[in-house]
Amino acid sequence: MRAVMMHSPGNVSVVDRDDPIIEQQTDAIIRVAATCICGSDLWPYRGANDVHDAHMGHEYVGYVEEVGSQVSSVRPGQFVVGSFMASDNTCEVCRAGYQSGCVHVQGMGGIGTQAQYARIPLADGTLVACPETPDADLVPSYLAASDVLGTGWFAAVAAQVGPGDTVAVVGDGAVGLMGVLAARELGAERIIAMSRHADRQALAVEFGATDVIETRGDEGVAAITEMTNGLGAHAVIEAVGTQESMMQAIGSTRAGGHIGFVGVSHGQEIPGNRLFRSLVHLHGGPAPVRRFLPDLMDRIASRSIDPGRVFDRTLPLEQAADGYRAMDTREAIKVLLEPFAG
Amino acid sequence: MRAVMMHSPGNVSVVDRDDPIIEQQTDAIIRVAATCICGSDLWPYRGANDVHDAHMGHEYVGYVEEVGSQVSSVRPGQFVVGSFMASDNTCEVCRAGYQSGCVHVQGMGGIGTQAQYARIPLADGTLVACPETPDADLVPSYLAASDVLGTGWFAAVAAQVGPGDTVAVVGDGAVGLMGVLAARELGAERIIAMSRHADRQALAVEFGATDVIETRGDEGVAAITEMTNGLGAHAVIEAVGTQESMMQAIGSTRAGGHIGFVGVSHGQEIPGNRLFRSLVHLHGGPAPVRRFLPDLMDRIASRSIDPGRVFDRTLPLEQAADGYRAMDTREAIKVLLEPFAG
Numbered sequence: 001m002r003a004v005m006m007h008s009p010g011n012v013s014v015v016d017r018d019d020p021i022i023e024q025q026t027d028a029i030i031r032v033a034a035t036c037i038c039g040s041d042l043w044p045y046r047g048a049n050d051v052h053d054a055h056m057g058h059e060y061v062g063y064v065e066e067v068g069s070q071v072s073s074v075r076p077g078q079f080v081v082g083s084f085m086a087s088d089n090t091c092e093v094c095r096a097g098y099q100s101g102c103v104h105v106q107g108m109g110g111i112g113t114q115a116q117y118a119r120i121p122l123a124d125g126t127l128v129a130c131p132e133t134p135d136a137d138l139v140p141s142y143l144a145a146s147d148v149l150g151t152g153w154f155a156a157v158a159a160q161v162g163p164g165d166t167v168a169v170v171g172d173g174a175v176g177l178m179g180v181l182a183a184r185e186l187g188a189e190r191i192i193a194m195s196r197h198a199d200r201q202a203l204a205v206e207f208g209a210t211d212v213i214e215t216r217g218d219e220g221v222a223a224i225t226e227m228t229n230g231l232g233a234h235a236v237i238e239a240v241g242t243q244e245s246m247m248q249a250i251g252s253t254r255a256g257g258h259i260g261f262v263g264v265s266h267g268q269e270i271p272g273n274r275l276f277r278s279l280v281h282l283h284g285g286p287a288p289v290r291r292f293l294p295d296l297m298d299r300i301a302s303r304s305i306d307p308g309r310v311f312d313r314t315l316p317l318e319q320a321a322d323g324y325r326a327m328d329t330r331e332a333i334k335v336l337l338e339p340f341a342g
Numbered sequence: 343m344r345a346v347m348m349h350s351p352g353n354v355s356v357v358d359r360d361d362p363i364i365e366q367q368t369d370a371i372i373r374v375a376a377t378c379i380c381g382s383d384l385w386p387y388r389g390a391n392d393v394h395d396a397h398m399g400h401e402y403v404g405y406v407e408e409v410g411s412q413v414s415s416v417r418p419g420q421f422v423v424g425s426f427m428a429s430d431n432t433c434e435v436c437r438a439g440y441q442s443g444c445v446h447v448q449g450m451g452g453i454g455t456q457a458q459y460a461r462i463p464l465a466d467g468t469l470v471a472c473p474e475t476p477d478a479d480l481v482p483s484y485l486a487a488s489d490v491l492g493t494g495w496f497a498a499v500a501a502q503v504g505p506g507d508t509v510a511v512v513g514d515g516a517v518g519l520m521g522v523l524a525a526r527e528l529g530a531e532r533i534i535a536m537s538r539h540a541d542r543q544a545l546a547v548e549f550g551a552t553d554v555i556e557t558r559g560d561e562g563v564a565a566i567t568e569m570t571n572g573l574g575a576h577a578v579i580e581a582v583g584t585q586e587s588m589m590q591a592i593g594s595t596r597a598g599g600h601i602g603f604v605g606v607s608h609g610q611e612i613p614g615n616r617l618f619r620s621l622v623h624l625h626g627g628p629a630p631v632r633r634f635l636p637d638l639m640d641r642i643a644s645r646s647i648d649p650g651r652v653f654d655r656t657l658p659l660e661q662a663a664d665g666y667r668a669m670d671t672r673e674a675i676k677v678l679l680e681p682f683a684g
Contacts, residue, residue: 092571098597098621101596101598101621229434241614255443256438256439256630265613265614265617269612269614270612270613270614271607272583272588272609273607273610275607275612275626276628277627278627279442279627279628279630281624283624284617284618284621285617285618285619285622286618286619288598288621
């Protein structure tokens with residue numbers, strides 16, 4: 001089969017790779033209907049993480065091809081969505097809703113879903129099947145559920161967004177935009193998107209942002225403070241992962257407020273005394289997408305949300321390198337790859 | 343009047359000081375019935391914070407002497423308990439239960455309650471009166487409510503301790519011990535106190551600890567992990583404030599679990615990637631004691647809790663320097679000072 005490989009920072013190509021096979025009887029093999037490039041894939045692309053001939057990709061939707069003998073919840077032919085973290089969904093941590101901290105968790109990044117086929121470990125715990133094959137126009141939305149929607153949703157839930165809240169969203173990447181959508185769905189009254197890019201601002205407004213702020217850092221904090229009677233937002237979504245973005249989030253949250261942070265942390269050192277004085281709640285990490293999948297898939301099926309709008313470019317898998325470039329230069333917000341196109 | 347002054351690290355004496363007067367019409371003046379030395383007073387005593395001729399003390403119970411014209415909720419003669427943070431208790435942040443983040447907050451530490459009299463700002467929002475003058479043996483418990491009990495209680499609430507939980511408590515000072523008591527009252531099934539001192543271990547058990555661990559750091563984390571089937575505790579109370587104690591707390595908490603941190607942060611730098619991977623909830627800061635006072639005072643009045651047991655030494659105010667020495671050397675857990683003794 002064909003699969004994406006990142007040879008070194010900035011150097012991506014599509015290569016031949018053996019088709020995946022059932023390795024454990026709890027595995028499923030899927031034919032990937034759609035996959036995509038994640039903001040987190042840009043960290044190694046930009047040299048912020050080491051990378052050497054790595055299989056890429058952890059987001060996916062597709063059709064079940066084959067299942068191991070111990071798989072009972074999905075069967076060949078079904079259209080399935082799965083989290084970017086494989087989990088058993090039965091352990092105590094999973095049952096508490098933290099499938100990304102499952103005692104048997106396996107990151108799909110190590111497997112690589114930017115490919116024509118993918119092996120999904122712990123298929124019963126990881127995959128959720130659609131009742132029937134979805135209309136083609138819904139496929140991007142289901143793909144979003146696999147990571148960015150689930151992650152943005154988790155951020156909003158972690159920030160305890162509720163009816164009437166003022167929510168600030170730090171980060172205008174796909175996850176931040178999905179955070180805006182989640183905040184709207186969870187009843188936020190005012191949603192302040194922090195973005196400097198016209199295309200992302202427009203999408204943020206489409207997803208439910210009521211205000212857009214172009215400043216960042218201390219200036220961004222001052223703007224949020226002013227918009228909230230000096231108190232700060234009830235809830236802040238941190239969807240970047242840098243020191244600046246985290247400090248901006250802490251500074252923008254009122255005493256007793258909540259921060260949901262989902263940007264993959266890079267070089268952050270959170271000053272304890274600043275956190276102490278802030279009296280905020282801080283919760284985040286790799287999103288337990290599996291917790292939210294059934295609900296999110298229902299909302300997609302009923303067309304009450306349209307997260308697939310976050311994909312502003314679709315390419316054949318063979319052109320993955322162009323997709324990485326477009327996301328790196330911010331020409332595209334998020335690139336969908338079609339493994340069997342062309 | 344007589345009042346404690348810390349001249350420099352390690353150098354405490356009792357000096358003459360002007361009696362406080364009503365400065366704002368929202369003030370009350372109280373005759374201090376009992377005050378005490380806080381673990382946080384040891385930071386400057388040990389030179390970890392700058393100090394020069396500072397008035398000391400922020401914990402207090404006493405009798406109202408005089409009130410400003412705008413004070414309506416307490417009157418002269420009443421026995422009152424107040425938080426170590428004065429608050430209006432009416433602003434939006436107070437109403438959300440974060441009186442320590444009140445828009446008009448004033449720390450009592452700057453006023454100094456290790457004295458015969460004290461001015462309490464924002465008396466209506468800060469003080470809670472007992473329905474009648476309490477029995478003398480309950481005074482230490484009411485005094486504990488002013489800070490250490492309220493702070494330990496907040497830590498347990500911030501850590502979302504609930505029925506059936508396994509709770510670990512990092513720190514065996516007065517606040518940690520009050521955290522043990524709070525965890526028991528909130529229904530925890532297993533309470534693991536981390537302590538190396540026999541006297542504190544005994545008190546922890548009296549307050550409800552079911553297990554005591556003497557190890558700390560990585561060894562302490564390993565012990566908690568082993569006791570919790572490899573998962574970590576549901577809830578962890580961090581009542582120290584050092585880098586080691588915070589990392590111990592993060593390491594001891596299961597994915598999706600909660601940390602309540604109330605140790606005054608000193609030099610902490612929390613690595614974002616560690617926090618991200620841990621999937622824990624982190625919440626803490628200066629406790630909004632006022633939120634809990636009515637409930638805690640009811641529990642004390644009905645003798646269902648006995649937090650006053652945390653005071654293992656009582657001295658006349660004039661011997662405050664001995665009290666500081668005893669706490670610094672860990673001869674005493676917490677020292678109660680009687681301003682009108684002897």
